[in-house]
Amino acid sequence: MTLKSLVKSVLFTEIMQGLKLTFTHMFKKKITVQYPHQKLELADGYRGFIVHRRYENGQERCVGCDLCEAICPAKAIRVVGDIHPEFPERRFAKEYTLDFTRCIFCGFCVVACPVNALSMTKEYAHSSFTREGLIYSKDQLLTLGDKCESESIAYLKVRNMWGAEDSGKDEGRYHFPPISATQSGG
């Protein structure tokens, strides 16, 4: 053992250096966030709770097509489609339940929905004392959607699923351009 390493091992130099680093950090800016009082700004594309959306006139968008149920990898969605009681040419979801205890927040249902009836929000802190409390019906999802409308629109924009809205004035229907203007689809 050389003299230098002997002095080092007696004086605990490497431990002192570590302590010095820790002490200098005491005077630096704090990075801890005091969570319930202080909240982080989430990104627009954050995959939080799923909501149902409406058209501007208050009509619900969902047409009960079952696509979200088909793509859900966790089998969290259940849809029962039916003919709309008021408008016989239109379909809607007679029953719609989304089980947030099963949902893994993958975002596929939003991709699958052909009428942008679903979107995701920055809500994440919903909790319940019972399991049933986290199984949301369509009405609950619509209420949540009304509350977080701007967030759900921001999500669709960031995920490149907006843009289709502008020409689709016919509520609840697809807008089909005349045959001659139809490009051969994807």
Add this chain to the structure above:
Amino acid sequence: MDTEKTTGVKEDIRQKEIVLGSLRQAVLQNLDSSIQTDQFLLNMGPQHPSTHGVLRVLLDLDGERIKRSVPDLGYLHRGTEKIAEYRTYNQIIPLTDRLDYVSAMANNYAFVRTVEKLLQLKVPERAEFVRTIVAEVQRIVNHLFWLGTQALDIGAMSVFFYTFREREELLDIFEILCGARLTTNYYRVGGVESDIPQHVVDRLYRFIDAFDGNIREYNTLLETNRIWLARTKNIAVITAEDAINFGLSGPTLRGSGVPYDLRKFEPYGAYDQVEFDVPVGQNGDIYDRYWIRIEEMRQSAKIVRQCLDKLPSGPIMTDDHKVSFPEKGNVMHNMETLIHHFLLVVHGFNVPPGDTYCGTETPKGELGFYIVSDGTGKPYRMKIRAPSFVNMGAFDFMAKGYMIADIITIFGTYDIVMGECDR
């Protein structure tokens, strides 16, 4: 009738006791009788703060020395391979997030590469670069997490805070990219889900510029610290030959001096267009593997910088619409596209019949997927070669003869994650 049944059951139990007793006898005979210490079996886990998940180990102890250790796996088994047989290829991507939940992006990458190999699909260049950047960022995240927890296991608390400060910044970037921090679901067959925006590119540059200084901070705390050295030097030594025979991969193998890295051996993504070194160790002990992971973080930062410099413009998703979802605008206004969209959602895309294996260098080692396709939209069989599981095979060998306090360090050195080990 009833008595017959009970006698049968009793006989069964007796038989089992005989088998267990003989096992125990064999264990006891194995112990070295010349040392006069207490010999006993110790059950560790599955609920133990340091076993990195739900891992149970049976330890055969001679005093404080480990004579034999039997890992008992399967507490986190969720049947991912079986579930995958009932899901379309797209639906499996979020399932792979849950394998190695510390580095979900790397799992996604390994899976989509295998499907692309079956489909023989070309991925656009920008997508390849974005994938490489994200995979390397994930490697940094994983190694930061490993360093923090390994130091915490040994007793150095403050390293944990510093590594998690950097990890937080990177997870924020993931959140912007894909909307989630851990269960990312970002890679798609044929590309990635969303583009990397300019402000994220700037943030990544800023992070990498400061990262070297951060690594120096961790090293100040650990590199020469005598407690750290005493706990890691010459512990869990494995020679190169043994490491290869046990099928180890990743930093655990490279610590023994074998420069095996799939990014160099079979370059994928944009790895053939960037320069980086593969660090290897000499002694094959825990300290060498620590050093390798630190050095890998530096190399990853280097790769990310080169990729950001070269990032080409262009699409991030293949234009083969057999596999990629059509644009929402087209779906809403175009009947054929709508029908196609329905087909893709409900049935998925068909993959030609055949089978393939494809290994990817994830932070933990070689993660491989073996998929057998029967030509439909769902895999006929999917097998996952998880690095944590294979590395676990060498556990008994590596722990033999060391102290009981080293067990925790040896868990840590594999960087084991039970989600991947038990699948």
